[in-house]
């Protein structure tokens with residue numbers, strides 16, 4: 001069954017999560033539990049850490065289920 005893409009935003013960053021892609025390695029919840037907490041109904045809270053910390057964690061997701069878009073800097077500044 002294909003999952004539905006979830007989207008969570010703060011003023012600085014939008015994090016999307018694709019449950020169909022997630023391999024449940026739980027890296028996000030172990031490494032940045034303030035933001036990624038499956039006990040909450042909205043399990044990703046993008047206001048609970050800096051956008052830099054969230055972006056770094058999203059990049060460590062092994063499956064690519066997590067993606068993010070910054071609102072607070074020009075895309076050209078990335079990479």
Ligand code: SF4
Nearest residue numbers: 022023025026028061
């Ligand atoms: S780090 Fe990525 S693959 Fe692992 S549980 Fe989180 S979203 Fe799923």
